[in-house]
Amino acid sequence: MRGTLPALMVCVFGVTTGEFVLAGILPGVAADLGVSIPAAGLLVTAYALGMIVGGPLLTAITAGLPRKPLVLGLLTVAIAGNLISALAPGYGVLFAARIVTALVTATFFANAIVIVVSAARPGRQASAVAKLALGMNLAMILGAPLGTYIGDAVGWRATFLAITGCCALGLLLVARFVPADQTGTRGTALGELTEFRQRDLQLAIAVTAVANIGLLTVFTYLAPLLTDVGSFAAEAVAPMLLVYGVGAALGNLAGGWLADRALLPSQLVSLAVLVAILLGLWASTGTAITAVLVFAAGAVGFSVIPGMQTRVMATAAAAPTLAIAVNASAYQVAAAFAGWLGGRVIGGPGLRAIYLAAALTTVLGIGLSAVAWLRERNAVRA
Structure with missing residues (x-):
């Protein structure tokens, strides 16, 4: 290693x-x-x-x-x-x-x-x-x-x-x-494909596809959100992207540590905190608090990634490689949908409402994660 x-x-x-x-x-x-x-x-x-x-x-x-x-x-x-x-x-x-x-x-x-x-x-x-x-x-x-x-x-x-x-x-x-x-x-390709009949694996991939849409939507439109909503100067966008990236790196490492100890519970808590951060960004009017929340969004949003990957592997023991590849595709689909969603929101309620839309889609991810957790608990009891 x-x-x-x-x-x-x-x-x-x-x-x-x-x-x-x-x-x-x-x-x-x-x-x-x-x-x-x-x-x-x-x-x-x-x-x-x-x-x-x-x-x-x-x-x-x-x-x-x-x-x-x-x-x-x-x-x-x-x-x-x-x-x-x-x-x-x-x-x-x-x-x-x-x-x-x-x-x-x-x-x-x-x-x-x-x-x-x-x-x-x-x-x-x-x-x-x-x-x-x-x-x-x-x-x-x-x-x-x-x-x-x-x-x-x-x-x-x-x-x-x-x-x-x-x-x-x-x-x-x-x-x-x-x-x-x-x-x-x-295993063979056919053998790995049969693993996708498992409901737990399907649910794990669905969590990746849904729970990440909110943060990806915010990241896609972060520059105009900072300048037009957060009152940042255009020159501040690059440093703020660095702030977000540092938060993502630290959150990623912390998320791995948490997932090793309580995978699905830590995922649920992190997503719930992310919803609160997104709502805070929607309500924020000051640049200082916005900067702190952008860092927190990167940290908390990326803290769930290691656990999501590990969960997919755990539910696809006979086909871990193919499952991870499909999970990566699910993340890319979420990114593509995030771009479309943000455009629709801007054309409707406006740019600031992206934070609300992101919070709502993250809540849907919490729901799917809760279902996965309940299924896991029921399986242990059985």
Whole structure:
């Protein structure tokens, strides 16, 4: 575990930076390739769709393969995708490269999570997931801003070259430190698919899809919420995103610790606190309290992620990799729905009402989590 976790964290940091950084270098991409900003924005949509559709499909196809060679192969494809992105002669090639990179991302994450959980000590699985996810948090806090800086200073192609180098370093570390499979032969794709008949697994994935919509809606529209509702200057948006990201990183680690001790109860409490924070943001009129609440939203919102991942794995013992890949797709679906929901709210009751809509969808997540908790308690009593 000592070398396995850091090696996979480097990989997660590199791959996730490749996903997040595009928003910061979008104007440069559009100008260089001679396309409009909306057309360049479709690169983000293509990446999300690649993860939603390709993740579960590729994970099912590769269900019987040993994990370490599979992870090395997936990283090789990610390296190639980012390198082609850096060298792309035109928009079409870049579009195709982003889709190819997205196709392997969810499957890589799913296998990486299973590897670190398998290597973790009993009762520390959620903490292991949280530490792996720290690579994603660091990509948000450091990777995306650094990639944007490189893009502004040297050009967007240099950003993708840097990401390629980071992923290549991760591949070398995985080859050196991640042990070969110790669990014997893995199941078939058909065998893993049959696991999805379980109601508890279906419910765990539904919690991910619903409970995260609220926070994702707020994050999607955080910039206008801060400037138009919170009275922040435009220059304060970047520092506030950093505040949110630091909160997310700390909350992620704390959430892993809590989930190891009381998974579903801690999830219920965290979601209830998140509702209170969202209502506080809706009622807030001062920049200081808003800043504190934005930090708290990131911390509490991300504290539920390790537990959600661990719950999915626990309810899909015979198909953990495919279940995690589908769960990642559920998160991407939540992100896509969040963008649509926020747009509808802005066109109706207005921008500030996004906080109320986010609180309401989080309440729905609490309801699903409560059902899961009651089912677990009844199963223990039986």
